[in-house]
Amino acid sequence: MAERSITPARRRGLADEVADAVREAIFDGTYPPGAQLREVELARGLDVSRGPIREALLRLEREGLVRTAWHRGAFVVELSTADIAELDSLRGALEELAVRQVVDHADEEDLDAIESAAEELARARDPHAMVRADIAFHDAVYAAARHHRLQEAWGAIRSQVHVFLLTRIGLDADVEHLPGEHRELADALRARDAGRAARLFADHRAHARAVLAGGDAAESRSDPDRQSE
Incomplete structure (x- = not known):
């Protein structure tokens, strides 16, 4: 019988840290509701590439903190x-x-x-x-x-x-x-x-x-x- 294998768990990644930093910036008012979250600006400020920024923004979108618009980018959510x-x-x-x-x-x-x-x-x-x-x-x-x-x-x-x-x-x-x-x-x-x-x-x-x-x-x-x- 073939031995079963399981993918090893990954350690907490850079995208998680970026998501934490952006979430904190939203909660402390640095980025108020409606503010645009520009990938280039975030990457420069956090000294990371744009890949982890994109992944972090997707996670924050799943939390309901961020909304994305086609060809416009990501924005801090404004509650309707x-x-x-x-x-x-x-x-x-x-x-x-x-x-x-x-x-x-x-x-x-x-x-x-x-x-x-x-x-x-x-x-x-x-x-x-x-x-x-x-x-x-x-x-x-x-x-x-x-x-x-x-x-x-x-x-x-x-x-x-x-x-x-x-x-x-x-x-x-x-x-x-x-x-x-x-x-x-x-x-x-x-x-x-x-x-x-x-x-x-x-x-x-x-x-x-x-x-x-x-x-x-x-x-x-x-x-x-x-x-x-």
Whole structure:
């Protein structure tokens, strides 16, 4: 009987490192939503050839962070109204399950991690740090849910939610309420009050939707071309 063989696993490649660097540049505002990602510029800045750049951009496209246009190149994603609606509805479904799972399965260490993540929001000193802390809070909630496939589902939309929050915080001058909102979420989970926690998470998402809807309306009022579409 012929001996079976398997292809050896490759070590983490250059394209992964490039993807990490570009993702970080998107999250810290170096490349805001809508910015073009030029291969030549990225290759020069990262001191690599264009091959790993192309592969990295494809990976970021699969994450939903980058969109490519024929003959135009790659751009940091700008979430459309339809994108936001789909992302919000999926996030809502995931969070409902996460709340039930945390209430039923989280231990004290899990709840401590959620509370600690909520406190980090109060220490954030700029919008990008606040968004990172917000994402870290939700990471802690999904980790506390102790549901592997649920955590994977969150991972699949995590980068797009990061862009969503960057867009939201750019439109919302009043962000002082965010740390308090997250402390309330943490308190409801600590109390294992599934109903209250679910309502607070829903209110939290609804406020973000309202901020983005207001931004869309304002943009439409100031842009006659959009009004006529």
